[in-house]
Amino acid sequence: MKTKQIIEMAQTLEKNLANSPSNKNAVLIQPANVLPASVLLELTGESVRGRLCSFNAPNGEEFCMRPDMTAPIALEVARGNLEAKRYLYSGSVYRFPQAGSGDDIEFDQTGFEWFGSKNGPKEDAEGLALTLETLTNTGISGGELVFGDSALFYALIDALKLSAPWPARLRKAFNRKHGPRELMDAAGKPSQRSPLASALSALDEDEARAAVEEVFAVSGISAVGGRDAGDIAKRLRSLSENGDGPSDKARQAITSFLDLRVPARQAVDEIAKIAKAAGVKLDKALSEYSERLDALEKLRAPMVDKSVFDSEFGRRFDYYDGLVFKVTHEALGASLPIASGGRYDGLVSGLSNGAISANAFGVALRSDRICCVLNKEAGQ
Structure with a gap:
């Protein structure tokens, strides 16, 4: 059940995001509560079915309550009902919680979905900086920023030139721990x-x-x-x-990559070493990763100086194809992020069968978890 504190926190987050220069022309949107389950299952696979709040129509078609805000907003862009521009949102989402998380089935997400930018690394940095500053403005301190990067893993898989069907399978498997x-x-x-x-x-x-x-x-x-x-x-x-x-050589390269959990800046050198040992080059993917870090440091975003690159950190939904990130706090543990998001440049194209394309970056902040952290820090 939503408490007054959680409702007020969601309102504070929404106001903070709306007042940012980054969202000067952003549109506040309330996407559809219900969407075809097939959309989510195509994006995530059958493994998440058990967490969807789903039901069947009289004709047998399966629907579900929105489990996040990204999919229903992206779907409207893919259908041509929304322009590819910047959107803000705040509202309830619905999914069955992970065992032991303490989450309710219904909880609030506040955040933004940005469509249409052509400069991914700089937009990533802009969106991340806004997220971290918003958390800091609520009173959060001591959070940990953890990066993953699907694009780096995909670049490694492509460079290794594995035989079919392995490239596709490894890409899909990457979003599962x-x-x-x-x-x-x-x-x-x-x-x-x-x-x-x-x-x-x-x-x-x-x-x-x-x-x-x-x-x-x-x-x-x-x-x-x-x-x-x-x-x-x-x-x-x-x-x-x-x-x-x-092959053994390719397997070693993939395993060495997956073993990485290092300071974010150090990851560049470590991944370059793995690529060299495998006889491949990842120059473009590593350059974009470095460009993002440079932009973040230039913006002086909080938490960045102690950020961590965790190569095996992925997102539950298969549509993330670039940067993924989460912000955690020791008060809740590493499995319950207070903010998370990433890049999904291929989602709109996939949903529209190639009819519409739009690069995209999105973020979700959890007002309930932020309140929980603040209460624990205050000794409540």
Whole structure:
């Protein structure tokens, strides 16, 4: 249940963001509360279904309450209903909490979604600085800024020139903690594969679809979330194609990257060493990472001087394809960020099937967690 303190904090955050020069022309928006579950499941995969507050329409189509603000706003941009510009938001989102988090199913998010910029690193720095200054203005001190960077991982995977389907699988697995490690460990181990997936791999596309339809008929279930029998058959067949996985040299490079948790500036040298040992170059991705740090330091944003690069830190949603970040506080622990966000340049294009493209950067601040930190610091 929202307390008066949390409501007032959300209002304070909204006012602070709205009064920033960065949001001079931003539009305050309240996106749709309900959206097709298929949109979220395509973006995040089936692993998050259990956290969605979903329901079925009489025709069987699955819908869900918005689990964040990014997806419904980006969807409206992709549909051409909103311009690609800067937006502010503040309101409730809905998802079942992680075990032990203490979160309510409904909680407030306040933040912004910026669409259309052509200078990613500088906009990242601008958005991050605004976020960190907003937290500081609420009285937060002692927070830790943690970076991840999907673009660096993707650049490494592309440079290694792995055989299909490994590049796509490792990219998707990166948004799940320990995902790439688990995927590589499972390579070549038939016992780790789905028996149904292995059986379907021996069939052609039409036979596999028919087999899945038969399973539906026998079990009395139906496909939901926009996936038909053909989609499910294709996904299951792909699961059996692990093969032997990346070479030892490529595996070593990927593992060394995933092992990195170092001061943010030091990450540049460490990743360059990994690339050199693997015989590849990551100059463009590392240059953009350095440009972002330079811009942040120039803006004198709080927390940046002690920021950490954690290569395995990713975001739950697959649409993040560049910088990802979170701000945590020792009062709550590393698993409960008070602010988080990142870059998702490919989301609008993906949602519109390529009809509309718009680079984007977004941030969410948690008023309930900020209040909790402030109360603990005050001894309440």
